[in-house]
Structure formats: structure tokens, C-alpha cells
Amino acid sequence: MEYLEFKIKCSEDFREILIAELAAIGFDSFLETEDGIDAYSPEESFDRESFQQIIDEYQEAGQISVLEGKMPKVNWNEEWEKNYDPIEVDDLVYVRASFHESKPGFAHEIVINPKMSFGTGHHATTFQMLKLQGQIDHAGKRVLDVGSGTGILAIMAHLLGAKSVEAFDIDDWCVENGNENFDLNGMHTRMGLGTIRDVKLQGLFDIVLANINKNVLLDEMEIYSSLLIPQGYLLLSGFYTEDVVDLEERAKEFGLTLLKSSAKDNWAALILQKA
Structure with missing residues (x-):
């Protein structure tokens, strides 16, 4: 299973909000970063329309920018241990x-x-x-x-x-x-x-x-x-x-x-x- 990776820059106040909203549409893993969050969704179940609606809703207030990529299945335990x-x-x-x-x-x-x-x-x-x-x-x-x-x-x-x-x-x-x-x-x-x-x-x-x-x-x-x-x-x-x-x-x-x-x-x- 391949994952879509979204590196989302946002103001600190919006990290928890975005995690909650994205989890509700199928994102299953998150990492907090210095600039915002990295969010991961299985490619096969990704709902792009719902994703874009969430980004559009908070983009201005949360100063959001998104960089999208693709990656193989991740060893999340290893990632948590790093972060x-x-x-x-x-x-x-x-x-x-x-x-x-x-x-x-x-x-x-x-x-x-x-x-x-x-x-x-x-x-x-x-x-x-x-x-x-x-x-x-x-x-x-x-x-x-x-x-x-x-x-x-x-x-x-x-x-x-x-x-x-x-x-x-x-x-x-x-x-x-x-x-x-x-x-x-x-x-x-x-x-x-x-x-x-x-x-x-x-x-x-x-x-x-x-x-x-x-x-x-x-x-x-x-x-x-x-x-x-x-x-x-x-x-x-x-x-x-x-x-x-x-x-x-x-x-x-x-x-x-x-x-x-x-x-x-x-x-x-x-x-x-x-x-």
C-alpha cells in the first residue's frame, strides 16, 4: 500500500484542528513538525475533494501551504521514535x-x-x-x-x-x-x-x-x-x-x-x- 504524504505548513493554533479534520476523512497518521504537520493517507482511500475543502476552509486563517508527495508504506514506530x-x-x-x-x-x-x-x-x-x-x-x-x-x-x-x-x-x-x-x-x-x-x-x-x-x-x-x-x-x-x-x-x-x-x-x- 502506498501513502500520500502532505507536508502542511500552518500556524501553531491550527495543528490540532487540521489533525482532527483530516483524521475524519481517512488520514491515519500524523507527525508534528516545526512548521506544522506531516499528514499521511492511504492512496487508495484518499478523498481529494474533502481534503481540498478542509484546506480551503482554514487556509487564510491558518496561513496554510501544502506540499504533496507519495511514499511507500511507512514504519510508523520508527518515525514516532524519531519525533x-x-x-x-x-x-x-x-x-x-x-x-x-x-x-x-x-x-x-x-x-x-x-x-x-x-x-x-x-x-x-x-x-x-x-x-x-x-x-x-x-x-x-x-x-x-x-x-x-x-x-x-x-x-x-x-x-x-x-x-x-x-x-x-x-x-x-x-x-x-x-x-x-x-x-x-x-x-x-x-x-x-x-x-x-x-x-x-x-x-x-x-x-x-x-x-x-x-x-x-x-x-x-x-x-x-x-x-x-x-x-x-x-x-x-x-x-x-x-x-x-x-x-x-x-x-x-x-x-x-x-x-x-x-x-x-x-x-x-x-x-x-x-x-
């Missing part, structure tokens, strides 16, 4: 791939072998979510990770002492990768496939984690609230600092109060609590 660096979130957690050595001095360690660049800890949204998780008592709690990606936030919840963790994603590639990462970190949880409206969630949760994007968060806010116990916590990220007001106003409609916000590289994260 994936460990992440340090204060002294809370050290996030590494299996080919990195452990490092002392951290309360926790997460091993992630990402098949795509979702949720590796490198992006400001994931970094902030991990940091905020460290400020919430997870011990003995029931936790839900919405749009789990690599499963990194679910794994963090497990390490922080959660009694049970449920997770799901709309992408079967993420589900496969997430389950592999759960195994690497000693979790017996299996990631579900589907949207929050598709998966069959039972009962209430003490903590709900959702690192997705503004539009999805606004649309699903009522569901998040309905899944929380009174005084339960909702941690959100995946949106810009200028979007915080919109998220906070939406959350208020469903009895959720903003307790704390953080910002990194113009990306925001929130801790909300249900009345």
Missing part, C-alpha cells in the same frame, strides 16, 4: 513512549504509544487537562473520559486513584490505540466506540473529562451535566481563551459553575462543578 519526546507536567506526571527510559522525580508516569498525534500530552489542551486533573480528588471516584483519543486522560484518572474509568471515542483507530495504551498502563478498561449519544452509559459519574472542541462541547454540555452527580466536576478543554465566555454561559444553563480556568498558548481549560 516523539517525553512530556513533563510539573512534578505530577511524566509522559513517555515505551522506547523512552523512566525518569524519577514525578508522582506518576504514563506510557503512551500514539498511532496518531491525538492526546500525547504535547498539545496545550492535553497538558492543561492533565495538570487540572492533578488538582481534583479522583480517589474512589467514577470517571468518564469523553472523546478519549490515546486514552491519556483516562489513564491519568486511573493513576490518581479512580475507582472506575469509562472512555470512548468516535474513531476506531483511537479505540484500538487507546486499548493498547490502557494495557501498557495496567488498566483493564476497554474503550468504547461512538459518540456520547451512541454509547450506553449507565449511572452517574463523579468526574467527566472532555477535551474535544468548542462546538461539540457546547452541543453536549447538557449531557455532561446530566451524567454528573451533584457537586461533581466537569473538566473541559479543546477551545481558545476567547471562547471561555461562551462555554461558561452554556454551562450555567445546566447548573454548572466555573471554579477555575487556565490558559497555555492561547488554548484554555476549565474546571466546572455541578450545583
Whole structure:
């Protein structure tokens, strides 16, 4: 199988957006670069019309340019090993791939072998979510990770002492990768496939984690609230600092109060609590 390779230069704020959009149309591997991202799609399933629509939509705002090429099937493990660096979130957690050595001095360690660049800890949204998780008592709690990606936030919840963790994603590639990462970190949880409206969630949760994007968060806010116990916590990220007001106003409609916000590289994260 041959792959089409797209070297995409873009502003930093648009890397995660493009990865998400391209994954939705069949791209199956990504590498972040100094200038943007390298994106790869199997040639036989490449949807050029949808690809061009995505590029056109974000081209001006994201200062996007594209260089297209073709390459044979890639040893992605080798590529990740070249490009994936460990992440340090204060002294809370050290996030590494299996080919990195452990490092002392951290309360926790997460091993992630990402098949795509979702949720590796490198992006400001994931970094902030991990940091905020460290400020919430997870011990003995029931936790839900919405749009789990690599499963990194679910794994963090497990390490922080959660009694049970449920997770799901709309992408079967993420589900496969997430389950592999759960195994690497000693979790017996299996990631579900589907949207929050598709998966069959039972009962209430003490903590709900959702690192997705503004539009999805606004649309699903009522569901998040309905899944929380009174005084339960909702941690959100995946949106810009200028979007915080919109998220906070939406959350208020469903009895959720903003307790704390953080910002990194113009990306925001929130801790909300249900009345």
C-alpha cells in the first residue's frame, strides 16, 4: 500500500484542528513538525475533494501551504521514535513512549504509544487537562473520559486513584490505540466506540473529562451535566481563551459553575462543578 504524504505548513493554533479534520476523512497518521504537520493517507482511500475543502476552509486563517508527495508504506514506530519526546507536567506526571527510559522525580508516569498525534500530552489542551486533573480528588471516584483519543486522560484518572474509568471515542483507530495504551498502563478498561449519544452509559459519574472542541462541547454540555452527580466536576478543554465566555454561559444553563480556568498558548481549560 502506498501513502500520500502532505507536508502542511500552518500556524501553531491550527495543528490540532487540521489533525482532527483530516483524521475524519481517512488520514491515519500524523507527525508534528516545526512548521506544522506531516499528514499521511492511504492512496487508495484518499478523498481529494474533502481534503481540498478542509484546506480551503482554514487556509487564510491558518496561513496554510501544502506540499504533496507519495511514499511507500511507512514504519510508523520508527518515525514516532524519531519525533516523539517525553512530556513533563510539573512534578505530577511524566509522559513517555515505551522506547523512552523512566525518569524519577514525578508522582506518576504514563506510557503512551500514539498511532496518531491525538492526546500525547504535547498539545496545550492535553497538558492543561492533565495538570487540572492533578488538582481534583479522583480517589474512589467514577470517571468518564469523553472523546478519549490515546486514552491519556483516562489513564491519568486511573493513576490518581479512580475507582472506575469509562472512555470512548468516535474513531476506531483511537479505540484500538487507546486499548493498547490502557494495557501498557495496567488498566483493564476497554474503550468504547461512538459518540456520547451512541454509547450506553449507565449511572452517574463523579468526574467527566472532555477535551474535544468548542462546538461539540457546547452541543453536549447538557449531557455532561446530566451524567454528573451533584457537586461533581466537569473538566473541559479543546477551545481558545476567547471562547471561555461562551462555554461558561452554556454551562450555567445546566447548573454548572466555573471554579477555575487556565490558559497555555492561547488554548484554555476549565474546571466546572455541578450545583
